[in-house]
Amino acid sequence: MKFPQRQFLLAAVCAAFVGSAFAAPDARIAALAAKEKPALLDTLKDLVSIESGSRDLDGLEKISNLIADKFKALGGEVELIDPSAEAYRMEDTPEKMGRVVRATFKGTGKKKILLIAHMDTVYTIGMLNKQPFRIDGDKAYGLGIADDKQGIAVITHIVSMLQAMKFKEYGTLTVLINGDEEISSPGARALITRMGAEHDAVMSFEGAYVKEDKLSLATAGIASVTLHVAGKASHAGSAPELGVNALYELSHQILQMRDLSDPATGLKMNWTISKSGTNRNVIPASATAGATCACSRSATTTASSSR
Numbered sequence: 001m002k003f004p005q006r007q008f009l010l011a012a013v014c015a016a017f018v019g020s021a022f023a024a025p026d027a028r029i030a031a032l033a034a035k036e037k038p039a040l041l042d043t044l045k046d047l048v049s050i051e052s053g054s055r056d057l058d059g060l061e062k063i064s065n066l067i068a069d070k071f072k073a074l075g076g077e078v079e080l081i082d083p084s085a086e087a088y089r090m091e092d093t094p095e096k097m098g099r100v101v102r103a104t105f106k107g108t109g110k111k112k113i114l115l116i117a118h119m120d121t122v123y124t125i126g127m128l129n130k131q132p133f134r135i136d137g138d139k140a141y142g143l144g145i146a147d148d149k150q151g152i153a154v155i156t157h158i159v160s161m162l163q164a165m166k167f168k169e170y171g172t173l174t175v176l177i178n179g180d181e182e183i184s185s186p187g188a189r190a191l192i193t194r195m196g197a198e199h200d201a202v203m204s205f206e207g208a209y210v211k212e213d214k215l216s217l218a219t220a221g222i223a224s225v226t227l228h229v230a231g232k233a234s235h236a237g238s239a240p241e242l243g244v245n246a247l248y249e250l251s252h253q254i255l256q257m258r259d260l261s262d263p264a265t266g267l268k269m270n271w272t273i274s275k276s277g278t279n280r281n282v283i284p285a286s287a288t289a290g291a292t293c294a295c296s297r298s299a300t301t302t303a304s305s306s307r
């Protein structure tokens with residue numbers, strides 16, 4: 001995973017606070033963003049150096065403490081919120097989820113601004129040893145760096161730049177970082193929805209997989225699909241004809257349903273996991289497959305920033 005170094009994005013987002021995101025860059029803000037870059041890279045390294053999978057409660061505890069400390073050091077009123085109690089439970093929702101970090105900064109203006117990102121990642125625990133954080137040329141590399149540790153680092157340094165500029169014209173600036181985004185935010189969704197409604201503007205710092213530099217005004221919704229096939233078990237060596245092979249039927253169904261994606265509407269559907277059988281010498285009586293489905297209309301809802 002690679003992540004282009006971000007002083008320009010920092011400058012653009014700070015410009016969004018103090019003027020228009022799409023205007024020419026303000027030289028003062030651009031210079032400040034350039035000055036902030038080494039500190040941002042240090043934060044990025046700290047964040048990437050903690051494994052924080054959505055189900056890794058120890059890792060999430062560690063990284064949420066680090067994030068909380070950073071916003072406390074910036075003068076925020078920081079809370080660590082356990083979202084498990086109000087979780088929307090799906091079939092793969094864990095019992096407990098990582099804590100949400102909420103940092104609140106009071107300004108002198110009226111508008112309420114919410115900045116969101118997430119601290120959890122999708123890669124398998126233990127991979128960090130082999131792929132630690134590194135900088136090569138003008139890119140920084142690391143597991144989960146684009147999705148979404150850069151988001152936390154960018155928000156942290158936006159707050160720090162706003163302070164350096166003594167900019168306080170917001171009413172409230174709230175930062176919300178959750179630890180269950182990659183499993184559909186079962187815990188944090190209620191809090192995010194509530195807080196989204198309470199704020200005048202919400203900016204999400206999710207990395208975008210697009211070549212051009214764009215500001216997305218909407219993003220993909222997701223769904224999961226599960227396919228169960230019931231067959232009939234039989235001894236595979238002595239009487240296979242008495243069985244009904246669920247694995248064959250599952251394979252047939254998946255091949256039939258592999259092209260449901262539709263670039264015209266932004267629908268992406270992909271089969272990603274499958275499971276069948278119990279023993280090698282038994283015709284499998286059941287088989288299961290899972291697909292992930294995302295529907296994104298971002299192509300028609302993005303605005304380019306001119307810089």
Ligand SMILES: [Zn+2]
Pocket residue numbers: 118147148181206207
């Ligand atoms: Zn993400």
